[in-house]
Amino acid sequence: AQSVAQPEDQVNVAEGNPLTVKCTYSVSGNPYLFWYVQYPNRGLQFLLKYITGDNLVKGSYGFEAEFNKSQTSFHLKKPSALVSDSALYFCAVRPALGDTGRRALTFGSGTRLQVQP
Amino acid sequence: IAGITQAPTSQILAAGRRMTLRCTQDMRHNAMYWYRQDLGLGLRLIHYSNTAGTTGKGEVPDGYSVSRANTDDFPLTLASAVPSQTSVYFCASSAGTGTHEQYFGPGTRLTVT
Numbered sequence: 001a002q003s004v005a006q007p008e009d010q011v012n013v014a015e016g017n018p019l020t021v022k023c024t025y026s027v028s029g030n031p032y033l034f035w036y037v038q039y040p041n042r043g044l045q046f047l048l049k050y051i052t053g054d055n056l057v058k059g060s061y062g063f064e065a066e067f068n069k070s071q072t073s074f075h076l077k078k079p080s081a082l083v084s085d086s087a088l089y090f091c092a093v094r095p096a097l098g099d100t101g102r103r104a105l106t107f108g109s110g111t112r113l114q115v116q117p
Numbered sequence: 118i119a120g121i122t123q124a125p126t127s128q129i130l131a132a133g134r135r136m137t138l139r140c141t142q143d144m145r146h147n148a149m150y151w152y153r154q155d156l157g158l159g160l161r162l163i164h165y166s167n168t169a170g171t172t173g174k175g176e177v178p179d180g181y182s183v184s185r186a187n188t189d190d191f192p193l194t195l196a197s198a199v200p201s202q203t204s205v206y207f208c209a210s211s212a213g214t215g216t217h218e219q220y221f222g223p224g225t226r227l228t229v230t
Binding site for chain 1: 121150152157158159160161162165175176207209215216218219220221222223224
């Protein structure tokens, strides 16, 4: 079964500084990897995904993520944080192959990003 | 605005009562999903449907049932609610089950007393 670990419950960063939200995964075979953001009292919004190809994936709102197969990681990054980036971030994984039941999307427990002005 | 709607927004329900959470999407997506979100546990999949007429069990299906009579609607039913079903419930959809990202509704906050 696949799993996702987000080792930090919360990440604090000053506005203008770079940010990183960590994610590691475990899956059989090749992974499809996703990042979502959740603002208070809202549903999750898709940020970016890695399917294949370039290990650096660019997404919405200036976010990017780097896929590292050897470290089984997919860390979310942004060069310059904004106060409005403060939210809950979820990493998710599904295996590229397999029956649809086992290919359900598995989410991490989430990391709260707090950007201080 | 195209997307997913969920109803009700919130509900307080007495234990033992039956409840149906409604979910409708207008994106003509094939796949739909129900998740529950609990603090510290992230989102856990309850049931899914890859296409109209088919459903499957997710990680935490006990106490819940779903139906998918058409493409747009995917209701979630709690036959006899228990306090452990207190949670925030999210419906989601995607164009397919492979590389496609999921789109989420605004959620239903359910409290079972």
